[in-house]
Amino acid sequence: MKIGIVADTHMPARAKRPPSALMKGLEGVDRILHAGDWTELEVLYWLEELAPVDGVAGNNDGDDIERQFGRQKIIEAGGYRFGLVHGDGYRSTPENAWAAFFAAKPEIIIFGHSHVPYKEQRGETLLFNPGSPTDKRRQPQFSYGIIELGEQGIDAKHYYYDSKE
Template sequence: MRIGVVSDTHMPSRANGIPKELAEGLKGVDLIVHAGDWVAPDVADLLEEIAPVEGVSGNNDGEEIRARFGRKKILQLAGFKIGVVHGDGSKWTTEKRAREAFRNETVDIIIFGHSHAPYREEVEGALLFNPGSPTDKRRQPLFSYGILELGQTLEARHFFYPDKSWN
């Protein structure tokens, strides 16, 4: 199973459409997981033109997105348990908040966002994965997203691009 991972699209304030590089990179995925801060509800519709969409809401999302996706969830896909949370809050680092959200649950991977910074590290038996942002790189040199490959093992990779232009 191949899963596209995005977060912090902040649309339309950061982009008026799905960046070309992202749309190309997500072609052929079985599912797209969004880790929050969609901002506009129609971002889900745009992504669903590529593949089915799952996700959670972030601190910049309104009631419509919160009602549709919730703030935290565990997906069971291809034999793996995948925790998804945005990671916002006031205590600790974003990574620590993401870990704490699943402290009492066993997951193979925790997907989170909020910091706009790509992150990949195994901690206490779970892979922590932040795809960064495909539209708002902040202090990062490039825009980014992730791809998970779920098979006999779990693989997670970041993909980077310099230009967020869209069709």
């Protein structure tokens, strides 16, 4: 199973459409997970053209997005449990994400908020932030992630590009 991981699209403020590198990179995924700060539901409709989408709301999302997705959840895919949260709060973003699912102990925790690509294995749990496909802030490139689940386990990678056009 191949899962596209996206967060912090901040559309339309940061881009009018999803970047072509993102859309091309997500072609062929079985599912897409969005870790919040969509800012407009139109992002959902574009991503749904590629695969089924699930996600959570972030601190910049309105009530409509929060009602539809909630702020935190655990989903199952490919025999693994994913904790999905935006990651905003009073600690560092990875620590907020870790604390959100500390008791549940999913195999994978997906988060956003910082716009910084992040990958860390903590015991049996992978923490993964895809970065942002439209707002790289101080990062050298825009980014998203792909997680492949199979007999060999979990393979999580970041993908980078220079233009959000």
